[in-house]
Amino acid sequence: MLYSAQWRKSTYSADQDNCVEVASNLPGVFAVRDSKNPTGPALLFTSAEWTGFLRGVQAGTFNT
Template sequence: MALDLRHAQWRKSSFSGPEGDNCVEVASNLPGIRAVRDSKTPAGPALIFSSSAWTRFLTCITDGTLNV
């Protein structure tokens, strides 16, 4: 089942350069999920995360505990 992202409100990373390339965009206006896509291919696929998984991911980035 495909998720309908037509009403997603996308925002670019605050770290995006003036050219706007090589950026990710996040949609956080969709109930219960966060959608992430490549700004260079807005019609391409998006990664979908639960809101709680996205929050854990951001927490691990900010506190330095993300192991990759």
């Protein structure tokens, strides 16, 4: 499934190396991976899980 993933980094990341990449072109899931280890494992989230995560970030529920 991940062979067709089109990975992208947040524009907020600029040229930093400590980032995550997201693939949103996969049917029914969002994939997340460490940009420093592109051949390593990826986490998969359903659309509902990803939407909940983004809402939490926007609301300030998740702190960095």
